[in-house]
Amino acid sequence: xxxxxxxxxxxxxxxxxxxxxxxxxxxxxxxxxxxxxxxxxxxxxxxxxxxxxxxxxxxxxxxxxxxxxxxxxxxxxxxxxxxxxxxxxxxxxxxxxxxxxxxxxxxxxxxxxxxxxxxxxxxxxxxxxxxxxxxxxxxxxxxxxxxxxxxxxxxxxxxxxxxxxxxxxxxxxxxxxxxxxxxxxxxxxxxxxxxxxxxxxxxxxxxxxxxxxxxxxxxxxxxxxxxxxxxxxxxxxxxxxxxxxxxxxxxxxxxxxxxxxxxxxxxxxxxxxxxxxxxxxxxxxxxxxxxxxxxxxxxxxxxxxxxxxxxxxxxxxxxxxxxxxxxxxxxxxxxxxxxxxxxxxxxxxxxxxxxxxxxxxxxxxxxxxxxxxxxxxxxxxxxxxxxxxxxxxxxxxxxxxxxxxxxxxxxxxxxxxxxx
Amino acid sequence: xxxxxxxxxxxxxxxxxxxxxxxxxxxxxxxxxxxxxxxxxxxxxxxxxxxxxxxxxxxxxxxxxxxxxxxxxxxxxxxxxx
Numbered sequence: 001x002x003x004x005x006x007x008x009x010x011x012x013x014x015x016x017x018x019x020x021x022x023x024x025x026x027x028x029x030x031x032x033x034x035x036x037x038x039x040x041x042x043x044x045x046x047x048x049x050x051x052x053x054x055x056x057x058x059x060x061x062x063x064x065x066x067x068x069x070x071x072x073x074x075x076x077x078x079x080x081x082x083x084x085x086x087x088x089x090x091x092x093x094x095x096x097x098x099x100x101x102x103x104x105x106x107x108x109x110x111x112x113x114x115x116x117x118x119x120x121x122x123x124x125x126x127x128x129x130x131x132x133x134x135x136x137x138x139x140x141x142x143x144x145x146x147x148x149x150x151x152x153x154x155x156x157x158x159x160x161x162x163x164x165x166x167x168x169x170x171x172x173x174x175x176x177x178x179x180x181x182x183x184x185x186x187x188x189x190x191x192x193x194x195x196x197x198x199x200x201x202x203x204x205x206x207x208x209x210x211x212x213x214x215x216x217x218x219x220x221x222x223x224x225x226x227x228x229x230x231x232x233x234x235x236x237x238x239x240x241x242x243x244x245x246x247x248x249x250x251x252x253x254x255x256x257x258x259x260x261x262x263x264x265x266x267x268x269x270x271x272x273x274x275x276x277x278x279x280x281x282x283x284x285x286x287x288x289x290x291x292x293x294x295x296x297x298x299x300x301x302x303x304x305x306x307x308x309x310x311x312x313x314x315x316x317x318x319x320x321x322x323x324x325x326x327x328x329x330x331x332x333x334x335x336x337x338x339x340x341x342x343x344x345x346x347x348x349x350x351x352x353x354x355x356x357x358x359x360x361x362x363x364x365x366x367x368x369x370x371x372x373x374x375x376x377x378x379x380x381x382x383x384x385x386x387x388x389x390x391x392x393x394x395x396x397x398x399x400x401x402x403x404x405x406x407x408x409x410x411x412x413x414x415x416x417x418x419x420x
Numbered sequence: 421x422x423x424x425x426x427x428x429x430x431x432x433x434x435x436x437x438x439x440x441x442x443x444x445x446x447x448x449x450x451x452x453x454x455x456x457x458x459x460x461x462x463x464x465x466x467x468x469x470x471x472x473x474x475x476x477x478x479x480x481x482x483x484x485x486x487x488x489x490x491x492x493x494x495x496x497x498x499x500x501x502x
Contacts, residue, residue: 032470034441034491039469044439070489105471117452117464127468131488132440133447217462218452247471350466351473353458378473378484383466405473407482 001094002028004302005082007250008101009067010038011053012280012291014060016099019299021063028093029060030071030084032404036060038103039123040288042130056292072404076254079275083402090410097275097302100251100263101295104281106241107334109387110348110356111341113213118237125239126152129159136160139235141222143167143210145243146332147287150195152239157199164233166199167208167224169242170332175206178331210240211341225337242334245386246282249399261389261396268309269298277302285328290321339391348391349384351377365394378405425494436492443468443475443487446500454487456501 004020006013009031020027029036037043041053049057060067068086075083081094106121113119120128122144129135140161142153145168153166168175182188196204205226212223222238224231246262257264257272262284269277277298280291297318301309342348344357352373359368365388368374374388375381375397385397423438429449436445443465446454453462454475465475470489478499479485487498 032489034489070491105469106467108466108472115457115461115463117454117462120465121467124466124468127488128444128447128465131468132437132444218464347457350457350463378476379471382471405484405486407484409482 001096002026003095004028004097004099004299005030005093005095006099006101007073007082008038008103008280008282009033009036009069010040010101010103010280010291011056011288012103012295013038013099013101014056014065015292015295016101016277016279016299016302017065017067017295018056018060018063019296020303021060021065023300023303023305025303027065028095029065029067030073030082030086030093031067031069032072034069036067036069038101039127042127044130044132072406073250074404074406075401076250079254079273085404085406085410088410090406090412098254098277099295099298099302100254100256100271100276100278100282101280101291102247102250102282104244104246104285105382105386107243107245107386107390108240108383109242109334109338109341109390110346110384111210111212111240112343112346113215113219114240115347115350116213116215116219117217118215118219119213120237120239122148122152122239122241123244124241125237126155129155134160135237137162138237139164139233140237140239141165141167141210141224141233141235143169143208143222143224143238143240145169145241145334146328147192148244150192150199153202153204154195154198156239157202161237163199163202164235165208165224165226166202166204167210167226168204168206169209169335169338170206171335172206174331178327181327209335209338210238213238242338242390243332244281244285246284248282249380249403251276251278251282252399253401253403258396267315268301268306269294270301284322284325286321286325287328290318290324293317293321334390342391348387349374349377351379351384354384359388359392361392365389365397368394425492425496427492427494427496427498429498430500438492438494440492441488442477442479442485442490442492442496442498445492446477446487446498451500453501462501 003025071086214221263278279294342356354374381397475487
């Protein structure tokens with residue numbers, strides 16, 4: 001039994017774990033990655049991280065926070081007991097309190113050719129580079145949206161890529177408006193300028209988006225609408241996404257209320273389920289600084305330091321983070337054109353190979369599942385469910401256990417040996 | 421100096437950096453088809469973080485291993501659809 005179980009070792013989860021450990025309580029952090037830090041602080045060498053990220057990971061470890069990497073949550077028996085796959089085995093982990101810091105994933109929308117190898121997410125490209133992929137000499141086109149574009153473009157150039165284009169789907173006006181709102185945060189503008197300097201040789205266009213990828217066996221060309229003109233780029237990689245969406249599967253299984261696809265939380269970061277707190281991007285995308293603040297609030301609240309969690313400065317910082325998240329969502333909302341790129345022949349469910357022509361948008365999500373298996377493959381709708389919600393207005397996929405694709409082997413020798 | 425491990429991909433041994441993921445190792449080796457779809461067309465990594473399941477390969481006889489989540493290990497044997 002631990003006092004607090006934290007799911008996710010990104011900035012939010014680490015911050016919560018530190019707050020718990022500072023109050024002398026036992027905390028265990030579960031994370032699917034190979035090292036702590038989540039997606040934003042993904043690394044192979046701790047030394048490669050920015051100082052504040054490195055300091056946070058080192059602080060957590062110095063306080064005796066136990067971080068179980070390469071661990072997946074499979075199911076929730078109750079808020080006080082999760083089922084975990086770890087080191088090839090499935091076990092139950094009891095806890096007094098539970099904090100969800102499950103992060104976000106990319107909204108990937110279908111377009112002709114998007115299933116070709118070499119077509120990846122924008123965050124996907126960054127994750128692959130940070131996992132050790134070499135881009136030396138590779139021609140790369142990046143078409144996405146939001147503040148993630150700049151660091152990913154810089155990372156690609158630093159990894160040796162020949163970056164041909166960075167396209168932002170939001171309009172010039174939206175981007176300028178968002179930039180102006182950052183004048184109150186000069187350090188963010190400075191950081192953006194630093195990233196831009198790294199990828200200065202590549203053109204950056206607003207109001208531009210991918211319309212097709214072409215190639216045989218691998219992407220060879222990207223067709224991009226560059227400010228209203230269709231331009232073809234010969235390339236080896238295309239990174240594309242339409243923003244980030246909260247990952248709420250575990251929260252759903254626990255019965256937590258979600259609003260607009262994000263876990264609903266109160267001022268203490270408490271969810272609708274007693275004993276369960278939620279922090280960071282799973283409660284709405286708003287960046288790492290807000291996530292750290294939310295972690296601090298939830299960590300305090302989860303061990304009964306309610307006054308500490310209510311502290312005015314923390315609450316104000318968190319509220320500013322929420323406002324920042326709303327501005328982000330407004331400025332970088334996926335434009336209508338992105339929802340209509342798929343042609344009849346385009347695969348929309350990548351696991352079950354369901355094509356656009358196979359589904360009727362007037363169906364409900366459930367009808368579509370029963371008739372075509374859309375959303376019923378390995379990813380359990382993580383990709384196409386999100387896309388269909390955006391394109392057709394279908395209800396979001398309902399998460400069901402088991403999560404995290406446990407294997408028969410992990411369920412135990414007895415299960416493996418009882419096959420007829 | 422970067423430490424290396426040896427992994428076997430479709431029967432061929434390859435030295436790869438020891439601290440990278442299997443997805444990174446396979447991409448650096450030049451594997452493009454991690455798996456094939458129902459039409460036999462190649463698929464490769466997309467999300468890089470375990471969400472999309474496009475990078476699944478057979479590792480030491482175990483199917484559906486997400487290469488983007490798996491660290492490389494000396495002696496690992498991988499079957500992809502390349």
